[in-house]
Amino acid sequence: MRDLREGLPESRGGDEIKSVWFVLLCCRAEVITGLSEEIAMKEFMTGNHAVAHAVVLCRTPLIAAYPITPQTAIYEKLSEWEASGILKGIMMRTESEHSAMASCIAASLTGVRTFTATSSQGLALMHEMLHFAAGCRTPVVMANVNRLLAAPWGFWADQLDSLSQRDTGWIQFYCENGQEALDSVIQAYKIAEQVYLPAMVSLEAFFVSHFMEPVDVPEQEEVDRFLPAIHLPHKFDIEKPGFLVPVVSSELYRKYRHMAQTSMDSVKEVALRADLEFKEIFGRGYGIVETVMMDDAEVVIVTAGSITSTARVAVKILREKGYRVGLLKIRLFRPFPAEALQKALGGKRKIAVIDRNNSMGSGGIFCQELRAALVHSPDRPVTFSYIAGIGGTDVTPEVIQKIVFDAMGRDEPEEKPIWVMEE
Amino acid sequence: MASSVQELNLLRPGHAACAGCGLAIGMKLVLEVMGPRTVAVIVPSCEGAIGGVYPNTSYGVPTFHSAFEIAAPTAAGIANGLKIQGRDDIQVLAFAGDGGTFDIGLQSLSGVAKNNDDILYVCLDNEAYMNTGIQVSSATPSYAWTNTTPEGNPRRKKNIMEIMAAHYNPYSATATIGYPRDLQQKITKAKGIRGTKFIHLLVPCPTGWRTPSDISPELSILAVETNVFPLYEVEEGRKYTINHEPRRLPVQAYLLKQGRFKHLGEEQIRQVQRDVDEEWEKLKHRASLQG
């Protein structure tokens, strides 16, 4: 038997939270059946299919979903595998995303692993239930394909849909590519089921969801080794009937919210440990933030999602040209990895945050969060906010170079974010 | 008959329903037949008030207080979750009010009925948003007073049973507290059927109907005997069975006992009678089609 405390994060929530994990770990059930060889192999595939693979590898028995472009391929693939028996479980074809989330929460409270996928309007429709999922402490995992919100209508990449849900109590990951989406779904279950909070894995419309890349689909046995069977302490028990989530007093509401917050705080460490363990088994890891060529960087580009890949190219070009430029990728957005960012960015002179989103009346959301995280750092850098790629517009290496040059040319930050528009 | 009644207190005393609450009577009668091997879903409504404030509850079976518009998919999620774990011995029961069924929850109920998820859905119809203080719903009958129809409801009550029948779900039935044995037989029957079962349960509300606290069962009976609320069941959306031959009392016998109808004029009463007669003929016709 392994050390029961392995993977146990340093708790900030006191002994009671530790006990939860302790008992949980004690009660770990062994994983059950093998998975068909058919999907356990390397493939050239879209991000959506990579997500679908992850769901099956996690042996998720209950999926509830509703179709929306550009999420549909996940739903269709899982339906196909349900029909062929590769997916051992139930696909609930609900009449809306709202009901899909409702069903996931409810099923989760019976003690099974659940999954849904959506995008844009669908996620917005789920909003009420997102709060509910977190409040019920159900480790539902969801893939969200980042698509712009109407109106006007469009199908293109934009992170505003999921960022609008930042206050709902969900763990949020932003993925750069299909491989990371697959790996993040697996990690998301591992994390969510330790802290009893739901987790969302975001991948941008088309750039990730539909872009075909070689994806290393892990072996089932390895995933089974990484991800133990789910065990929730809070569920329906006919032997000892309880009324789940009743009306509570103000004080009790505050107590449970605070407990959830404590659990959410622990996610950063739980996620780091999970990522380390993942790396041990699968040879890949991502961290909760990733830094590229930061040591001597005068300007650090900060990105999340698929723009990171482009930025990697831009940084390489700029370095070749002699500019001291670095890159920081924010992978975990909720909880926001403030300490990791303070550590990574402390002492840097300038930061250029590129946001494929805009909070109307304020600005780029990653930038807001970053500024707030650094505000008490004694040697905080000057932060510039760039809005680029809104509505799926192209963010090329050239655009990123322009952003870097723009930042280099400024001494004081603008009050308003700078919108990057093509001529 | 009497000795077969199991005195299971699955709706415990001490709950916060108004005195004479028809909804509490309905829940009690339903839970009694469902028995302890049941997981129940309730939604924000009088059911929430009845459920009690932490740490006490009136529900004697595991119960989940879900959101307003999703009684059905919540129950379906639980049913499927239990099914995955092989717990076929546990039934899942969804309680929602008329607002949660006829209005805000109609879409999600439709979705579940379409999938034929294995749940028993009981709509506790007290004919308006009572928990929020008596506002009109699409289950409010013609001319009824509510706080949002101070001059009387201008529209007729939605025919939820026909909507359900249009889903071809295995079993739908009307029932009301005044006929407890009929209600309990229907619950028993529904328990034996796999798929989405729907019970439209009329529950008089002394507070919202502006009636004394002691006549809820009587009003319930009058609703049936005047044909305002016939007792019948629909199987697979096709087979209609009328369960009770009504005495066909004039609608006044029902309407005039209630403060919410006290302003009705003669022509309005005649109109209600015409509507009731027309619906009854339609129902009889449907029932006659399958012999």
Added chain:
Amino acid sequence: MNIPTDSLCELVIPISYGSTAVIETGKWGFQKPDTNLLTAPCQEACPAGINIPEVLYFISEGRKDEALFSMLMENPFPGACGRACFHPCEANCIRAQYDESVSIQALEKYVSDRASVQIEKIQPIANESAKRIAVVGGGPSGLSCAYFLSLLGHRVTIFEAKREPGGVLRWGVPEYRLPKSILRKEIRRILSLPIEMKTGVRVGRDIPFEDLDHFDAIFLSPGAGLNPSLGIEGEGLKKVWKGGEFLERINSKEKVILGKETLVVGGGNTAIDVARSALRLGSQVTLAYRRTRNEMPAIRDEIHEAEEEGVRFEFLVQPVKIHPGKKKRLAVKFQRMKLGGPDATGRSRALPVKGEFLTLETDGLITAVGERVELAWVPKPFVKNDLIGLNPSPRVFAGGDAVDQPRTIVTAIAAGKKAAISMDLSLRGNSDKALLSRIRAGKKGSLSMASYLSMREGEKWLEPKGVATYQQMNPIYFKASHRVKIRKRSRAKSLKKFSEVNMGLRPEEARLSAQRCFSCGTCNYCYNCYFFCPEGAVSLDPFLKTRTVDFDHCKGCGTCAKACPRAVVEMR
């Protein structure tokens, strides 16, 4: 790390495991339900005071033995009364105001035939001050008195003049109405109690009245054995019989040969019994009565059945002369009558129509015009107006045909019961007449032995219950329905012999009939108060006969009282 799993759940989300039962919502209410039992009018109307709602409840639940036990508590002759009683219970049935009365008599017969209760269940109570009591006359009244006295622990001796006890039930009521096997069973049940039966002993002839002096109390219940004459010319002719004698001969299994046609005079039950018996002996029967059908004192159903069997009626005629007719036949001359104003009893008087006569020829004439009691042997101070006083001395009581009361079987039984209770009270040194009013079932004088036993035990003499009215019932809980039509033997079959005409109820018919009972004022565990309590605060136990309310949680909404179809629950 000893954290129980429950607390672990609650570290994640709030889960209520406690019960709202700790919240005393009963404090909301300002009124509470109370049980308010009432006497049903059927029980009030039954001279024997049978708790009919209770009996019918037991039948509807299939608890036949308990039904019989309940009847035997008040009446030792359910088999006889289920057949030969004039059933005032049905005439007073509240359900008649809603649709049709409940078939109480048929159910009484059903239970007495089908139940299997053993006499062991009916045991005398322990009585340390047991007395010796003489009963003169072994008819329904005397047997009833002896039965109840015996139940109360006294030692009884019955003096019966005839060779067998039973009185009118034995010698009067014909076999087709009351099979003798049924009667024998009931008398056997009575006599299995510690009762000494001396048959063939006529007090005043075989032993002097003074011989009874050594008894602590005496009950006088001589039957009406004297057949009066019509007082008209020709009564002494051959083939003119008296009804009582005629029936006694048949009931003694003597061979009686009637001619082709028989004329019966009278309008009471004896006349009908005679007429129908005559039919069974192969005669064609015409019944002559001086008033009309409406005034006939006989039981309605009996008149109807007689007519169905073929008895012809000649109304508004009174015989004035009998003379021999042709071919050894009789010619009976009748005065035509008409109806006049009501007499003292409310019945229309029969007045002669001057000069109008009718003569009928017949092979035989049987008169059945009311019997009288022979009282020569009774000490003079006890007799007034040719009848014995009901309570002529502190130790002498009387009942049956010898006292001033309607001459029916059930009133005779009731008088026996009343005398038994009065004697018991008196022998216990309790002469308070007011106590009898405490054990009344209703206001018409019927006494409840069940009440007497329960009150006697604790010496708690409570006020009797009120009587239920139709207005107190909640008819919304009843579905209109018809009485079950009772199966009868076909005319051809029943006329061939004296077998019982009324074939009785089948079990399912009995259940349905019993379920029709409103159970006025008596809880029959319909469960409405249980079903309709929003608080789940009412508990019922039909076997322990308890109905309890959890007042900590009863909000006093009043639903249980309003939903009680039979006015048992009342808000206070």
